[in-house]
Amino acid sequence: MKIDFTKIEVQTSFDGTYQTFNIAKEVGNDMKFNGSVICDIGFEELAREIYFSDSEVEIPPQYVQPLIQVISQGMYIATIKRYLLQVLNGKQQ
DSSP states (O other): OEEOTTOEEEEOSTTOOEEEEOOHHHHHHIIIIIOOSOOOHHHHHHHHHHHTOSSOEEOOGGGHHHHHHHHHHSOOOHHHHHHHHHHHTTSOO
């Protein structure tokens, strides 16, 4: 699956307002420095790729569950967390 962490568009109010967020650096940092869910060179390389990305990043299947854990434990606003978890669980594109 591919996710563009630089353009996460989510609803931010009851009136239907949407905002776009760039969370690539936050996710990359959390994966590398705050998430101790997996010690794997490939996961750290994925963290680096996300951190420095300016478009979609391919998430290999073996890293979907660890990334779900990182996002679940991260300090993201609820609407962003909910959106990412839905995407990672295959419930939204």
